[in-house]
Amino acid sequence: MTAARTPRRLVAYTQAAAVLAEHGVPVAAVFGSPHDEPGTDPVERETPGLRDAAYLGAGAELTAQDIAGAEPELLVTVTYDGDRLYGIGPDLHKALEPSLPVVVLHVGPGTSLADVTHRFAALAGTLGPAREDATAGATGQGQEQRQRQEQRQGPDGSVGQLEAAAQAAPHVRVLALSPAGTGQAHLARPAGWPLLGELTRAGVRVLDLPAAGPSWATYGWEELAGLEPDVILRDTRANATPDARLADVAAWQRMSRRAQVLPWNPELPFTADAVASFLDAVADALHRAATP
Missing domain, CATH: 3.40.50.1980 (Nitrogenase molybdenum iron protein domain)
Structure with missing residues (x-):
């Protein structure tokens, strides 16, 4: 209409x-x-x-x-x-x-x-x-x-900061996921999300696995833990399984102890402030992960 x-x-x-x-x-x-x-x-x-x-x-x-x-x-x-x-x-x-x-x-x-x-x-x-x-x-x-x-410097400045952080930390692995119960989680595929795609364009090593789903791919916790991420972008929406229910999931506990876990909203508004905040948080995490 x-x-x-x-x-x-x-x-x-x-x-x-x-x-x-x-x-x-x-x-x-x-x-x-x-x-x-x-x-x-x-x-x-x-x-x-x-x-x-x-x-x-x-x-x-x-x-x-x-x-x-x-x-x-x-x-x-x-x-x-x-x-x-x-x-x-x-x-x-x-x-x-x-x-x-x-x-x-x-x-x-x-x-x-x-x-x-x-x-x-x-x-x-x-x-x-x-x-x-x-x-x-x-x-x-x-x-x-x-x-x-x-x-802040705004989204453009944040992209520049992110690119510098990625260049200084090429080995740092970033995994975006949404917990889906005690047996599995949904891996967010970088090409399926504009903000994750922006990370890869900046040189961030965002982890992916072969799958049919364009946005999400479902794997067991042990398989995801085997990727050994250094930074985890963890879905904070109400539909994602809360941490309290994951207390007995050994693979998640190993992952979350090894990696920095950042809150991530896949439906984040594309405002300049929200985008800059997200990119800044990832850049900061890269810097921390690269520091001995």
Whole structure:
């Protein structure tokens, strides 16, 4: 469906909404990830710039009535496979489709970080600030976010720092994973995630194994431990098995004692601040791992 005019009232997936807010485009309401813990509100907890946006829920909690109640003129979300709308199930999509235009940005396999950030910037430029007072509100909400950015060098500077760290630590092995019970874990394939792809482009040795899955590949804990990672990017989402349940998994205990374990959100918003923070954390870990 095509909008007859530039939409001014938006409903968006939290990851997309955070980037739009960073560009000065207000979002009226947001919905979360299907992996969010039921009953939680990620806007209040962790999304700067969106504290005035209504939270509509996530997964089975999200309904067509909830979305309609926000009176949206456009829905914005992402796709990881180029087909399915993330956070919007097929039945919900079908219920919304006749009356609500949808914009979907691909953030999955084959997409670089530069591709993603450019597409979000282009979308924000097309939508533009909704109105002067709304833009001022969004700007005020994002002041804390911009102050943190100014304290860093920004994503470009962070990439340079990461490249220098990778060059100084070519032997350091990085493994991204999501625990999936006591018997196995999902290995995140570098080419399947724009941020992990950015690590490999910077020269970081991100571990991978042959598998059919474009984004995830499932292996036993012992097989992953055999890779001997020096840095582990550990999925922190609610669907990942918590550390308490892994206390008796010998392979995980060996891995986590040997390696630095960094929290990693595979659905991290592609804001300048969040991206720079992630790249800086990996660069710091590389430096520590390379220091005798």
